[in-house]
Amino acid sequence: MGKRNTIIIIFTTICVGLILLIVIGIMTFKITWSVPVKYAVKEEDFSKYGEFILVKEVHYTGTGWSVIGDENGYFQEGEIQDVMLIGKEELPQASIPENYNVFLCTVEYKGMVEHPAFVDKIPCYEIMEWNQWYPVYPIVRTDRLLPQDWYPQDYMTENDIPFY
Numbered sequence: 059m060g061k062r063n064t065i066i067i068i069f070t071t072i073c074v075g076l077i078l079l080i081v082i083g084i085m086t087f088k089i090t091w092s093v094p095v096k097y098a099v100k101e102e103d104f105s106k107y108g109e110f111i112l113v114k115e116v117h118y119t120g121t122g123w124s125v126i127g128d129e130n131g132y133f134q135e136g137e138i139q140d141v142m143l144i145g146k147e148e149l150p151q152a153s154i155p156e157n158y159n160v161f162l163c164t165v166e167y168k169g170m171v172e173h174p175a176f177v178d179k180i181p182c183y184e185i186m187e188w189n190q191w192y193p194v195y196p197i198v199r200t201d202r203l204l205p206q207d208w209y210p211q212d213y214m215t216e217n218d219i220p221f222y
Contacts, residue, residue, distance in 0.1 A: 094213040098195035099162050104129065107164055111183060112194065113141060113149070115158040120175020123149075126160065142171055145185035150219045160194040 099107070112127035125141045127133050143149065149161050163185055170179035185191055196211035197218070 088208065090215065090217055092210060093215055094210070095216050095219055096193055096214040098197050098212045098214070099192045100195045104162065107162060107192075110162050110164045111141070112160055112162055113143065114160045115149075116140070120173055121180070125181070140173075140176065140180050142173060142180055142182040143185055144168070144182060149185075149191055150214070159198050161191050162194055163191045165190065 104110070107129070109129050111125050112132065113123045114126045115122060116124045121140050121142050123141050123143050124138050125133070126138050143163070143165075145165075149163075150159075163183065165183035165185050168182040168184050171182040172179055193214050197209075197214055199209045199218070
């Protein structure tokens with residue numbers, strides 16, 4: 059009977075330890091996903107940013123980005139155009155196609171440039187500083203392990219921005 063009690067105590071200790079490790083792991087994950095790095099801009103606040111462009115990631119083009127709007131609002135389907143974004147800062151890109159965030163970028167227009175993927179020249183904009191691009195609300199997460207409700211939609215975290 060002594061051996062049996064010892065085995066039960068060891069087994070219970072191992073189970074409790076595993077449960078604690080799982081809980082600590084989930085809490086650590088939750089904490090790292092809840093520290094804001096870049097806050098999202100809501101559409102009603104666009105006017106606060108002066109002149110800007112709205113860009114969205116696309117995978118059917120050579121540049122990877124399309125301009126989908128500006129300070130006058132979102133473009134109609136036929137007005138959306140591919141764009142070259144250059145500068146010191148890169149926007150975070152999704153790992154799952156068709157699950158893309160929209161970004162508001164205050165940029166400097168650099169003119170029309172040639173790109174090997176296009177016959178015609180395309181517009182080129184420079185993003186110069188960390189504080190010149192903002193995710194547009196709601197933030198879409200691409201690499202989710204837990205339910206969407208566990209992730210914030212009004213800001214990006216360090217996990218969303220790999221170059222931070």
